[in-house]
Amino acid sequence: MMHIRIRRPTEDDKDRLVKFFKIVVVDTFIKEGIEEMVEDLEEEIESKKQYLENDLKSNGELRCFLIAEYEGCIVGTIEYGPASDLINSCTHGKYKNLYEIGTVFVRPDYQGQGIGNLLLNAMIQELQCKGIKEFCMDSGYSNAQKIWRKRFGEPEYFLENYWAEGQHHLIWKIKI
Structure with a gap:
């Protein structure tokens, strides 16, 4: 079994x-x-860089990342912060006071080994320690949507063909 270290960046x-x-x-x-x-693709990378910058500059107050390491190699990330503009727009502001968990990324060669779940459980524990009782998540990626549906059930919002024909956007509200 791999020994994964989870820590703040x-x-x-x-x-x-x-x-x-x-x-x-x-x-x-x-x-x-x-x-x-x-x-x-470039916008997605840039947004993650900005989230990381917000975390590092605010010491986790504006955005808060956790990273997973295996033998010194970064193999996963997760972060939370205020619900994104996209979530607020799609929910007509209903989730504006919720935290969003996002950037649940696992290196391709380490996917399917439980690292995403490990990160998600660690982040939920962080939220619980802060007294947070619910959060939201979203995804426009079909592979991630399958994972989140399996873990959290059907989404609160299903935005059919949001990105393009057959490319939907899903948003979950999760109680912890």
């Missing part, structure tokens, strides 16, 4: 995390069959 992790984001986002776009959407 530091400024020293920044370059490795940006590379990690690129690896995971490119792989996700390929698996989703949307790799030709280069502008969206």
